[in-house]
Amino acid sequence: MLKLILNRLAHSVVVMLAVALIAFSMVAFLGDPISNMVGQDTTVAERAALRENLGLNDPLPVQFVRFLSHAVQGDFGLSYSLRVPVSELFAERMPATLELSIISAIFALLIGIPLGIHTAINRDSFTTQAILSSSLVGVSLPTFLIGILLILIFGVMLRWLPTFGRGDVVMIGGWSTGLLTSSGLRSLVLPVATLTIFQLTLIIRLVRAEMMEVLRTDFIKFARARGIRRKALNYRHALKNTMMPVITVVGLQLGNIIAFSLITESVFQWPGMGLLFVQAIGNADIPVMVAYLMIIALIFVLINLIVDLLHFVLDPRLHSSGAN
Amino acid sequence: MLLDISNLTVKYPSRHGEFTALKDVTLTLEAGEILGLVGESGAGKSTVGNAVIGLLAKPGFVDHGRITLTGQQLVGRPEPEMELLRGARVGMIFQDPMTSLNPLETVGWQLCETIMLHKHCTRRAARTHAIDMMESVGIRDAGERFDHYPHQFSGGMRQRVVIALAICGDPDVIIADEPTTALDVSVQSTILDLLRTICRERGVGMILVTHDMGVIAEVADRVAVMYRGEVVEVGKTREILTAPQHKYTQSLISAVPRADVKIERFPLISYIEDAGTPDLARLKARWTKPKGAQSDIALSVRDMSVEFITQRAWTGRKSKVFRAVQSVSFDIPRGTTLGIVGESGSGKSTIARTIAGIYQPAEGEVTLNGMSLTKASTRDAKLRRRDLQMIFQDPYSSLNARMRVQQIIAEPILFQKGRAARDEAMRTADDLLDIVGLGGAAGRKFPHEFSGGQRQRISIARALATGANFIICDEPTSALDVSIQAQLLNLLKDLQQELGLTLLFISHDLPVVRQMCDRVCVMKKGVIVEQQETEQLFASPQHAYSQQLLALAPKLLR
Numbered sequence: 001m002l003k004l005i006l007n008r009l010a011h012s013v014v015v016m017l018a019v020a021l022i023a024f025s026m027v028a029f030l031g032d033p034i035s036n037m038v039g040q041d042t043t044v045a046e047r048a049a050l051r052e053n054l055g056l057n058d059p060l061p062v063q064f065v066r067f068l069s070h071a072v073q074g075d076f077g078l079s080y081s082l083r084v085p086v087s088e089l090f091a092e093r094m095p096a097t098l099e100l101s102i103i104s105a106i107f108a109l110l111i112g113i114p115l116g117i118h119t120a121i122n123r124d125s126f127t128t129q130a131i132l133s134s135s136l137v138g139v140s141l142p143t144f145l146i147g148i149l150l151i152l153i154f155g156v157m158l159r160w161l162p163t164f165g166r167g168d169v170v171m172i173g174g175w176s177t178g179l180l181t182s183s184g185l186r187s188l189v190l191p192v193a194t195l196t197i198f199q200l201t202l203i204i205r206l207v208r209a210e211m212m213e214v215l216r217t218d219f220i221k222f223a224r225a226r227g228i229r230r231k232a233l234n235y236r237h238a239l240k241n242t243m244m245p246v247i248t249v250v251g252l253q254l255g256n257i258i259a260f261s262l263i264t265e266s267v268f269q270w271p272g273m274g275l276l277f278v279q280a281i282g283n284a285d286i287p288v289m290v291a292y293l294m295i296i297a298l299i300f301v302l303i304n305l306i307v308d309l310l311h312f313v314l315d316p317r318l319h320s321s322g323a324n
Numbered sequence: 325m326l327l328d329i330s331n332l333t334v335k336y337p338s339r340h341g342e343f344t345a346l347k348d349v350t351l352t353l354e355a356g357e358i359l360g361l362v363g364e365s366g367a368g369k370s371t372v373g374n375a376v377i378g379l380l381a382k383p384g385f386v387d388h389g390r391i392t393l394t395g396q397q398l399v400g401r402p403e404p405e406m407e408l409l410r411g412a413r414v415g416m417i418f419q420d421p422m423t424s425l426n427p428l429e430t431v432g433w434q435l436c437e438t439i440m441l442h443k444h445c446t447r448r449a450a451r452t453h454a455i456d457m458m459e460s461v462g463i464r465d466a467g468e469r470f471d472h473y474p475h476q477f478s479g480g481m482r483q484r485v486v487i488a489l490a491i492c493g494d495p496d497v498i499i500a501d502e503p504t505t506a507l508d509v510s511v512q513s514t515i516l517d518l519l520r521t522i523c524r525e526r527g528v529g530m531i532l533v534t535h536d537m538g539v540i541a542e543v544a545d546r547v548a549v550m551y552r553g554e555v556v557e558v559g560k561t562r563e564i565l566t567a568p569q570h571k572y573t574q575s576l577i578s579a580v581p582r583a584d585v586k587i588e589r590f591p592l593i594s595y596i597e598d599a600g601t602p603d604l605a606r607l608k609a610r611w612t613k614p615k616g617a618q619s620d621i622a623l624s625v626r627d628m629s630v631e632f633i634t635q636r637a638w639t640g641r642k643s644k645v646f647r648a649v650q651s652v653s654f655d656i657p658r659g660t661t662l663g664i665v666g667e668s669g670s671g672k673s674t675i676a677r678t679i680a681g682i683y684q685p686a687e688g689e690v691t692l693n694g695m696s697l698t699k700a701s702t703r704d705a706k707l708r709r710r711d712l713q714m715i716f717q718d719p720y721s722s723l724n725a726r727m728r729v730q731q732i733i734a735e736p737i738l739f740q741k742g743r744a745a746r747d748e749a750m751r752t753a754d755d756l757l758d759i760v761g762l763g764g765a766a767g768r769k770f771p772h773e774f775s776g777g778q779r780q781r782i783s784i785a786r787a788l789a790t791g792a793n794f795i796i797c798d799e800p801t802s803a804l805d806v807s808i809q810a811q812l813l814n815l816l817k818d819l820q821q822e823l824g825l826t827l828l829f830i831s832h833d834l835p836v837v838r839q840m841c842d843r844v845c846v847m848k849k850g851v852i853v854e855q856q857e858t859e860q861l862f863a864s865p866q867h868a869y870s871q872q873l874l875a876l877a878p879k880l881l882r
Contacts, residue, residue, distance in 0.1 A: 218423040225377055226438050226489055227411025240428050316473040
């Protein structure tokens with residue numbers, strides 16, 4: 001177990017270093033940081049002094065190491081456009097994105113897995129056909145369209161739910177949460193619904209395909225032949241064997257949702273990282289982009305680590321020695 | 325009478341009308357008796373078992389007939405009632421112990437689940453009972469192994485677990501569907517012993533479904549021979565084997581390769597598909613003689629070892645390696661056949677693949693037609709290997725399903741001669757199909773339109789396409805029925821005679837090896853323990869392991 005964790009951590013470090021190198025080259029080679037920082041009336045001598053001061057005349061490897069040591073401490077410098085430390089910006093925005101993504105992923109799993117099982121067991125029933133075709137609609141419509149439709153129906157026409165922002169938030173030790181106020185919860189409903197619909201189709205179809213595959217295997221047939229009841233067969237024997245690929249895909253998808261929730265965030269004016277990133281692109285705000293790149297890479301690496309560990313825990317073939 | 329099947333007819337509706345899988349099958353089974361059910365694939369023998377336990381593959385259904393278990397009629401019983409009978413009255417053992425168990429749960433968990441279901445007891449009582457069961461099927465250290473997962477058991481031990489699971493609900497009838505087909509001969513005989521003991525001691529009636537006459541001879545009290553969904557003959561095992569009455573039974577038994585004497589050709593079952601006679605004269609005309617030095621030795625292997633890395637090294641530490649083959653040496657004279665026999669994992673297929681260039685040897689030299697394959701540049705070795713072709717075990721996965729048969733056979737020719745030879749290659753492909761007895765028109769079809777035996781003929785045609793004179797056959801007939809096997813082995817013999825082919829023949833089936841090979845190597849754990857002329861090996865095996873293998877192989881008559 002420990003060996004596996006160390007092994008995976010070593011992989012993660014290599015990945016993070018590669019991403020850091022890419023991020024660093026954005027800082028080093030895209031535009032001149034000095035002219036982004038100072039005004040028009042700064043003299044050439046002052047610019048040179050500042051350059052020397054900031055260590056921009058050092059050899060690139062030295063600068064890279066300095067960049068790394070700062071990045072490890074969460075220091076990505078000042079935002080060009082907002083003039084505040086990038087780390088503060090992200091500390092403010094990250095909770096919004098994580099709450100939105102994780103809650104939508106949980107809903108997608110809670111709804112998707114039972115529906116997937118249902119469609120696998122009752123292959124040709126009417127409900128199966130209905131679930132499959134309506135889920136197809138869910139994935140065919142782009143997220144922004146779903147978002148806009150939801151806003152139109154529940155926000156504009158019915159006036160049940162707020163259509164933008166997070167509502168009131170409560171600070172708990174540096175983490176701003178919208179889960180504790182009623183306006184915060186109400187604000188979550190529409191964006192979470194949008195992202196859930198987007199993930200649902202894939203989960204239903206994946207669970208269905210895997211489950212149908214498992215139900216065809218010999219050990220299910222043998223379990224039936226020794227009298228194991230239907231329910232135990234489907235939920236105890238088949239479901240656990242179905243979960244391996246589902247975990248992998250759901251993990252990757254959660255990463256995607258966090259990284260690319262910017263469309264949903266734009267539609268709902270959700271004050272998350274995605275929205276921050278879109279604005280940073282507009283302003284050519286390189287420190288913000290660099291930090292975004294690093295944080296997203298870190299999230300992906302962490303999710304993959306967790307997925308690997310879950311596989312390891314669930315599948316005895318990975319942690320118990322082979323035949324003897 | 326324990327089980328009484330009368331006039332059982334099972335049908336499968338399909339787009340092309342109804343297919344009758346079983347037709348008026350009538351069988352009886354007494355307590356403590358083993359009834360063998362033999363026949364070739366498609367004869368419907370598994371369908372009988374599935375019908376008894378109520379697990380007919382959809383959309384199959386019982387059209388008419390009765391299955392009576394101690395007076396209780398099983399046909400037409402609703403599914404919830406059948407569910408209660410399964411495991412408690414009727415148990416089943418499947419062919420492949422590797423896939424019969426849930427890989428994610430411990431063996432003990434699976435046993436307890438089943439015991440608690442049938443005995444309605446507490447988990448603690450179930451645990452005690454499960455350990456007893458494991459001991460009674462011959463699993464040592466049952467208390468410790470209780471918490472092990474299926475992958476931690478060997479194939480034979482896993483089949484014992486499967487048997488324990490099948491009998492832990494105390495069923496009256498057990499259906500064993502090819503219970504030893506996936507196992508090595510030495511394991512097979514212990515499992516057959518176990519099955520017999522269970523029937524005697526517990527008074528269980530068993531229907532033993534198998535294609536293997538040897539297994540039947542070993543354990544069955546009575547035999548029912550099936551052919552195309554009908555029982556053609558039922559009787560005492562000894563009577564059926566020594567004096568079969570029905571013509572099909574006679575030809576089926578005569579097609580089983582014999583371990584006791586060598587015969588020139590395999591008797592054919594004229595009953596099944598017609599083989600067609602290969603037109604060898606035409607083939608010979610286009611055959612090219614082997615290039616290069618005309619040595620008498622077609623293939624020579626010297627001190628060859630093959631290693632696999634089981635754990636890759638990090639810096640400084642040495643990789644853990646597994647020696648699959650340990651310094652083996654043998655020569656194959658031109659025009660002869662060398663057999664390699666051994667149990668699974670003995671390294672026999674690894675040798676074949678290394679000679680074919682799929683694996684690289686760690687040490688040693690391989691020489692084909694006097695030219696080294698191992699001490700040559702990759703390019704040269706590739707060119708020299710053109711004289712070598714391979715026929716694989718599984719006729720279903722060794723042909724590309726999306727290519728037409730003609731393309732499949734022409735591909736190696738095009739690869740060697742280039743696109744320009746396209747017309748010629750297609751003509752050769754048609755000729756070869758004619759020669760292996762499929763007819764030139766077969767080239768327009770896809771592989772799935774052929775039976776297993778026909779596909780293996782296609783593989784042979786592909787191996788012959790480039791005029792190769794050395795052919796490696798890796799278990800070429802182990803997936804086939806005996807009648808088809810006989811045809812195919814005859815074809816290989818004819819081709820060898822006419823074309824002077826040299827064969828490396830790998831098999832776990834000793835009788836087949838006896839019929840096909842001039843010399844035999846016996847392998848165990850990567851080492852050749854005995855290398856001998858075939859007749860001599862079978863007459864007086866020298867090494868203890870060879871003796872054991874020969875003694876354990878099921879014999880038709882004893």
